[in-house]
Amino acid sequence: MQPVLEMRGVSKTFGSVKALTNVQLQLFPGEVHALMGENGAGKSTLMKILSGAYRPDAGAEILIDGTPVNITGPISARAAGISIIYQELALSPNLTVAENIYLGRELSHGGVLRKAEMEASVAPVLKRLGAGFGPGNTVRYLNVANQQLVEIARALHADSRILIMDEPTTALSERETAGLFSMIRQLRDEGLAIVYISHRMNEVYELADRVSILRDGSYTGTLSKDEASPEAIVRHMVGRELSSLYTKTAGSKAAYTETVLRVSELSDGSRVHGCSFELRAGEVVGMAGLVGSGRSELAQAIFGARPRKGGAMWLDGEVFAPNTPQDAIAARVAYLTEDRRGNGLFLDMSCEENINTGVLRSDARWGMVLNRSRARARADESIRNLSVRVPHAGFPVGGLSGGNQQKVLLSRWLQIRPRVLILDEPTRGVDIGAKSEIYRIIDALAREGVAILVISSELPEVLGVADRILVMHEGRISGEVGGDTGIPATQENIMAFASGIGRSAVAA
């Protein structure tokens, strides 16, 4: 069969940095082709070459249907039948679906839009995708999943035959993800070639027909569905065997005797209702649940970042009632946000400043003048201990990879020597090498006696790191598995609680 797209000998150099070295990729019609690699492995650079945002170095060959093409920009990419759906959706929120699909090539009579015509042309595409909205809807009022559908419709409307999706499920709930997957399968069966970029191993298994892997800007191989075991993919990605992704020092149940945080009937009046649980010293407790089930809201209520309407908490036996994050921090309770770029890091500021945010005042001389040598020492120590890969402590944190950013944010919280550490999606958008390191850090902290709550949407992750797992459903803790509950910690049991089916469906 003739490949619809073939890339050969693609290299890309930025100044003295080689981002891609002699990379190849073969894409056949009617396949979902996963592209994997750690952050910085060159996936986005490769895709940007396909979209015409970057020009490859001399010697690269790009063939569409066996014919060499020269992609110089978005227009020639579209002409070649290539569409890219970026992680950050590129839609204009105040325009209608049809206007977005026609953006940049609107139909008009002397500048007056031919709205009806555009909408009529878009409608069949939406129908083909089974969209629950029409061409005249304003994009702003659509949810993320539907906005993504608009992007897909835009690609189909332009008769694209190659669809590239960059981490499309990041902002989707489980159900929306399932919907997207069946859509992708349908398009594949219609003969489209789909490049699927993702960090999530289970998505790749579920969806991909073949997997190509990049490491440090080089092509390391393509695996067929049968060859693509987790071990094989990881080996290609990191270039070495990961003996185990998860580090978990098994603690005996008897060891967890000292209750650090007790939460009783906690409510916030809207998203969290009557949640009770305990965290014990040295214990890692997982928290699972669907997106929107109130996990982050519960964590924020504990941290004082969200008003509480009912319930009580005790920290080491004393009443703990933080009204602001600074109250919680003063009690050495830390919360690592799920959105490190949005409300975690100060991207323009240095690693050093980001690491020291929480201890500036306590370190300061006379309560106000910065203690710069102390700050530098803390930063250097954190960078060393957590092996943050950064040129120097004064480097702006915005320029680091996701995994290193996450380590910097984690370092900030370790400075307050937390007794309770709540980690909200600690490995989201983090490459697999850094993931494994973060798991190791979590395990080490637990051994030092920190009580840790890990909130995660990735079931293998909670199963891998936690001693026992709390499951939330619609603002309530609907169940607990593992530990001494007598209910085995399995994906099935967690999903039963998470979907609200409850105890009856749980297999003991």
Place this chain on the structure above:
Amino acid sequence: MSNSQTASAGPGAAERQQRLKAMMATLGMLPVLILVAIGFHLLSDGRFFTGQNVSVVLQQASVNTVLAAGMTFVILTAGIDLSVGSVLAAAAMAGLIVSNMPGVEYLWVFAALATGLAFGMLNGFLISALKLPPFIVTLGSLTAVRGIARLMGNDTTIFNPEIPFSFIGNSSIPIIPEIFALPWLAVIAFLVILASWFVLKRTVLGTHIYSVGGNEAAARLSGIKVPRIYLIVYGISGLLAGLGGVMVSTRLFAANGLQLGQAYELDAIAAVILGGTSFVGGIGTIWGTLIGALIIAVLSNGLVLIGVSDIWQYVIKGLVIIGAVALDRLRQRESART
């Protein structure tokens, strides 16, 4: 800088390089300042770089520098303070009223500063506690405080030819006898810049100001009392507007609620923006602001020296501000490319 015992040469060099880059960004407008000054020197047949003229320029720049320093604090938090001109007028009025009261006349400086601080804190309170947009709040106080300034003097000019501390506005420190003397106003302005630098770069408060401007949500979750930061920056801006009022009063021996400080906020904002501080917040330096204020003063002075009419001065100043910032953007885009 105590750069003691950097682990290896590699990271040390990289860091030095980055520090150099940051310095270049800070001094971005310095070449423009120097070029403009040299240009005027040539066009005016060598009348710009004379001891007396430089001293005049520094004096002209001083009040705007002080206001712009306060404005820098505010803009670093992604805010704006449109009320500084009006607050300056109200502070000067309060100062002159007190200076005319027998027995407490020496407290007039304190009265002016306190008035400025009070109005600034009021702005900050409305912005932080009621969560109103800074533009709206300070647009309101621009008008309202102007009215209050007029009320304070029953809409007349208050004089005090005997005002204490009048040396501030009228005398200089001789540096090179007969050639160059440094005006006290310029000394005060420079001390304000130095103090601002210290607060912004060497104190916890300064770091928190950059943090709030860079990412307010992250600042809140890091335990920074965000409303308190807003209160403080608008308080500082008001306090420095009050200081501006003191400086103007000592120069004029008088204050008028209607005319004093009209449109001063615009020059202050222009200085901050010329200095490379971002309206988005979190990015900028006080040294940039100083250079920005000097550019504006050099322009005003130089255009008079070469005999450009008052009307055209406005047009040229406006165009230079836009052009200089455009140039800076262009330059930064070039250097950002890897």
